[in-house]
Amino acid sequence: MLAAVSAFITLWGLQLGERSEYYASIALSMSQNLSNLFFGAVDPAGTVTLDKIPGSYWVPAVFVRLFGFSTWSVNAPNAIATVMAVVLVAVTAKRLLNPTAGLIAGAVVATTPIVAAVARSNQPESFFVLALALVAWAATKALQGRSLRWLLVAAAFVALAFQMYMLEAWAVWPALAVAYLCVKKPWLQKIRDVVLAGMLSLALSLVWIFVVWLVPASARPYVGGTYSNNPFEMVFGYNGLGRFGATTESSAYRSFTPPFSGDPGVLRLFNAEVAGQVAWLIPAGLLAIAVLWVLRVPRPLVVFLGGWLVTFLAMFSVVAGMHQFYTAALALPLGLLVGLAFAKARAGGVLWAQLALVGVTAVTALGIALYNPGYLYGVAVVQAVSTVVFALLLVLGRRRTNGVLRAGSPWVSALAAVALMLTPAAWAVDAMNHPSSINPIAGESSGIGGGFGAGGFGGGGRGSGPTTPDGADGGQGGAPGGRGGSAVDQSLIAYLEANRGSANYLFATFGASEAATYITATNGESVMPIGGFSGEDPAPTFGRFTELVASGELRFVLMASQGGFTAAPGGGAGTPAQTSGGATATDDSTAVADIRTWVSQNCSSVTSPDLTTTDLYDCAP
Numbered sequence: 001m002l003a004a005v006s007a008f009i010t011l012w013g014l015q016l017g018e019r020s021e022y023y024a025s026i027a028l029s030m031s032q033n034l035s036n037l038f039f040g041a042v043d044p045a046g047t048v049t050l051d052k053i054p055g056s057y058w059v060p061a062v063f064v065r066l067f068g069f070s071t072w073s074v075n076a077p078n079a080i081a082t083v084m085a086v087v088l089v090a091v092t093a094k095r096l097l098n099p100t101a102g103l104i105a106g107a108v109v110a111t112t113p114i115v116a117a118v119a120r121s122n123q124p125e126s127f128f129v130l131a132l133a134l135v136a137w138a139a140t141k142a143l144q145g146r147s148l149r150w151l152l153v154a155a156a157f158v159a160l161a162f163q164m165y166m167l168e169a170w171a172v173w174p175a176l177a178v179a180y181l182c183v184k185k186p187w188l189q190k191i192r193d194v195v196l197a198g199m200l201s202l203a204l205s206l207v208w209i210f211v212v213w214l215v216p217a218s219a220r221p222y223v224g225g226t227y228s229n230n231p232f233e234m235v236f237g238y239n240g241l242g243r244f245g246a247t248t249e250s251s252a253y254r255s256f257t258p259p260f261s262g263d264p265g266v267l268r269l270f271n272a273e274v275a276g277q278v279a280w281l282i283p284a285g286l287l288a289i290a291v292l293w294v295l296r297v298p299r300p301l302v303v304f305l306g307g308w309l310v311t312f313l314a315m316f317s318v319v320a321g322m323h324q325f326y327t328a329a330l331a332l333p334l335g336l337l338v339g340l341a342f343a344k345a346r347a348g349g350v351l352w353a354q355l356a357l358v359g360v361t362a363v364t365a366l367g368i369a370l371y372n373p374g375y376l377y378g379v380a381v382v383q384a385v386s387t388v389v390f391a392l393l394l395v396l397g398r399r400r401t402n403g404v405l406r407a408g409s410p411w412v413s414a415l416a417a418v419a420l421m422l423t424p425a426a427w428a429v430d431a432m433n434h435p436s437s438i439n440p441i442a443g444e445s446s447g448i449g450g451g452f453g454a455g456g457f458g459g460g461g462r463g464s465g466p467t468t469p470d471g472a473d474g475g476q477g478g479a480p481g482g483r484g485g486s487a488v489d490q491s492l493i494a495y496l497e498a499n500r501g502s503a504n505y506l507f508a509t510f511g512a513s514e515a516a517t518y519i520t521a522t523n524g525e526s527v528m529p530i531g532g533f534s535g536e537d538p539a540p541t542f543g544r545f546t547e548l549v550a551s552g553e554l555r556f557v558l559m560a561s562q563g564g565f566t567a568a569p570g571g572g573a574g575t576p577a578q579t580s581g582g583a584t585a586t587d588d589s590t591a592v593a594d595i596r597t598w599v600s601q602n603c604s605s606v607t608s609p610d611l612t613t614t615d616l617y618d619c620a621p
Helices: 002-011 021-030 034-039 054-067 071-096 099-110 113-119 126-145 148-180 187-205 207-214 231-238 275-294 299-318 324-347 351-369 377-397 410-433 490-499 512-521 542-551 590-602
Strands: 507-510 527-530 556-558 616-618
Touching: 002 071, 002 099, 002 113, 002 410, 021 034, 021 054, 021 071, 021 512, 034 054, 054 071, 054 126, 054 148, 071 099, 071 113, 071 126, 071 324, 099 113, 099 324, 099 410, 113 126, 113 275, 113 324, 113 410, 126 148, 126 299, 126 324, 148 187, 148 231, 148 299, 187 207, 207 231, 275 299, 275 324, 275 351, 275 410, 299 324, 324 351, 324 410, 351 377, 351 410, 377 410, 490 512, 490 556, 507 512, 512 527, 542 590
Parallel strands: 507 527, 507 556
Antiparallel strands: 556 616
8 A cells, every 4th residue: 555655656657748858868879878877978979978877767767678768768767766775774673663654654655745756757856766775674683683694785785876976875874873883792703893894885885986997998988077087086085075065276186066956054955945845844753863762672773774864864954065865765764763762662652752743743744834835834733733633542442442442443544634744745746746857856936947747646747748750758848958959940950950971970069958958858968068067078079079080970069058057046157166166067168168168169060951050060071
């Protein structure tokens, strides 16, 4: 039943939703051949990689290969991964305590709004959530059984999570290591086990990085997001230290801080941008740590789950900039903590703990709902009323042994679920009516990106996106220059296909986001993304570009796009993230600037009655 509900929330009408054209082009390009699949190429010709380890796109690429390219094939893997994560969390909590704990824990994950929202997109998060669910499953087995074997399995799953979202995966390790040191086992054995598991996790995490580093640069795509074509710089600089602030005093790596979640600070997760996505059960989760400790749940489990939650709360509070969907990972420790605490208190008849958990949750729901008084506020009121009724039934049920007031009756259990999760569940279900291609969030505002996608529960099928001449689903465009791509000029495609001759590339343009829309619209034609996602990557180099032109492999260049990420909340062009050199992400690097200058000086502007753009240049000799 829980899996069915989660599948409905994440899969219903998915083909009518939105997609990020940038990430869709990656799945399409990676589906072309094994080299693109392994390296995570943005374009079919393998010019440059995306700015992450491509683990989250290996399965979507396989889906595209098997089922063809469409919005459904690039979005469905996220939805399926989310359903699997929900089931895994439920199974883990059930094994740790009882079925009630499993149902509540799984339901918390399924009804966390941001989990549902990102599951209906092709943004790279849902496979990370699934990998963390595997970590929780194996780690709790290791702690329960004091088992080195299961600790090594958990370490391997941390490495798998690293392939999905890099350094964020390692943030689980402090809690897991300390928790394992709390099990009843000789200290030398515990230290040995943690060291061995840590070394295994580190080695497996770095496999992709080392392989890319060892492959000659001429035999692989340029590593996106870097100055030096180095995967270590991309993972530990750009996606590591670079996310905690712009490094204007250093030229070692770029910084990129998505501007979607407000300023860093202790209360960031409770601000207007983030609270409605994930904060509904954060106070209850922190309270659950105390409840589990007082109720004498095995200490290693409490240390692991509590430490995991606190570490992630701190990490998301201090990072310089982030998408709201980064916080989806919080749903896992929250679900396990609240599920175990409530079920333990219920099984033991501990009245104060049950009342405290539902009471704190109801107050939190009312507070968060005030950010959006015109959106489902009545549901929060119903949740609060249900909490009062649940409390009365619980108190009166202590004096009854049968009937509707009996503490263990299905009515009381149903009211408990309503009191804990009604409002976030409503947000999660309604997320299908508010899709966003670039910054998927739940709630009345759909982040930034394309128009309306609908097909959700109660939706009217608005904005299903353009269809390309070859039948490929065009999807929904986002703000120009953003990861959602921009509008496709069909007259340009028709002109290029008719006049490209023997050129391998259909054309080149500046920035991967601009190129992505044409890669997907043409169902995988080679469009060169000069400068990569940021518009700054020296890919291709100036020399390589002129070689391709001289050999006839590349003829046309579209000069319109400036490249780089320019989308801001609300869908307009906003302030780009700074790079470590103090420049902005839309400034050309030297190589990109040289290419742009060379094209303007050596190529001819194309004028044709068949074209609606004047920014196309013909570089044929």
